[in-house]
Amino acid sequence: MMELLLDISTWILMMTGCAFLLITGVGLLRFPDIYTRIHAGGMADTLATFLIFGGLALQSGFTLVTVKLVFIVAFIFITSPTATYALAQATFIAGLKPVVDGFGDDGPDENSNTAKVKD
Amino acid sequence: MRTISLILVLFAVWLLFSGIYTPLIMGFGIASCVVVALIARRMDVIDHEGLPVQLGPKMILYWGWLMVEIVKANLDVAKCVLFPKKHLRPSLFLSKITQKSDLGRVIYANSVTLTPGTVTVDLHEDNILVHALTIGSADGVKSGEMDQKVTKVMGEE
Numbered sequence: 001m002m003e004l005l006l007d008i009s010t011w012i013l014m015m016t017g018c019a020f021l022l023i024t025g026v027g028l029l030r031f032p033d034i035y036t037r038i039h040a041g042g043m044a045d046t047l048a049t050f051l052i053f054g055g056l057a058l059q060s061g062f063t064l065v066t067v068k069l070v071f072i073v074a075f076i077f078i079t080s081p082t083a084t085y086a087l088a089q090a091t092f093i094a095g096l097k098p099v100v101d102g103f104g105d106d107g108p109d110e111n112s113n114t115a116k117v118k119d
Numbered sequence: 120m121r122t123i124s125l126i127l128v129l130f131a132v133w134l135l136f137s138g139i140y141t142p143l144i145m146g147f148g149i150a151s152c153v154v155v156a157l158i159a160r161r162m163d164v165i166d167h168e169g170l171p172v173q174l175g176p177k178m179i180l181y182w183g184w185l186m187v188e189i190v191k192a193n194l195d196v197a198k199c200v201l202f203p204k205k206h207l208r209p210s211l212f213l214s215k216i217t218q219k220s221d222l223g224r225v226i227y228a229n230s231v232t233l234t235p236g237t238v239t240v241d242l243h244e245d246n247i248l249v250h251a252l253t254i255g256s257a258d259g260v261k262s263g264e265m266d267q268k269v270t271k272v273m274g275e276e
Contacts, residue, residue, distance in 0.1 A: 020193065020197065023197045023200050023201065024200075026200055026201075027196070027199075027200035030200060030203060031200075031203070031207070033209075035209065035211075035238070035240075035250045036207070036209050036252060038238050038250075039196055039199075039235055039236055039237075039238060039250075039252045040196065040200060042196070042232075042233075042234075042235035042236075042238070043193055043196055043197065043235050045233075046189050046193060046233060046234075046235060047189060047190060047193035047235075050186075050189075064135060064136075064138045067135045068135075068136065071132075071135075071136075077233065078229075080233070081229040081230075081232035081233040081239075082229065084232050084238060085228065085229070085232050085238070085239050088232075088238045088239065088240045088250065089240060089241060091240075092240045092241060092248075098209060098211050098250060099209060100209050100210050100211055
């Protein structure tokens, strides 16, 4: 009974994590410029990693393997914002301007702008 | 003092990673931890930034709070990906930070970046340049709640 419960929660955690990874991929393709795409990539680094490693930890139980999984998550949580910041900073220094207006209803020319978002 | 705590931390991590508890291997572990700590001491990297033990348990509480924020922000960004027309409103703005020390500023900037929906683009003196994905995430940074929390953790009020 306990085994089954563990397996089911592992399934739920890992499937939610995979769903977030999928949404990350869709976001990377769908967003208009590099700044917004960085945000989409941030999802894979945080909640998706956390959910998938949570599922793995449930399978390994109270062992040293779980401790190592926790360490992996901790290292990802410390290193990924540093890498993200380096990427955003390099983009900014290189002079790329973020697209900040013309989204949704408050855009000046709605039809052309919504088409841009869909790209 | 910090050297001793570094040895303890290193050895605890070593014990958790190794999993083989025979006297010979343990001896190697202790020896290598001491050597690493001594080298780090000679390199002068064991200071309040290299080993921030002064932050203590408040940092753990802050991490818990940050986790909740990250989950909320993730749902926000996921909504934004699925319905970009309705939610996507990127913005780039300057925000004031109240931390005095470099360590506090870096913790705050990294927390902002770690939360999906907001990315730190630049950090200069006591201003931080943030790119936000939605109106909600931009307001979250502008309200300064996270900023206050980090300042409190650092004890710089």
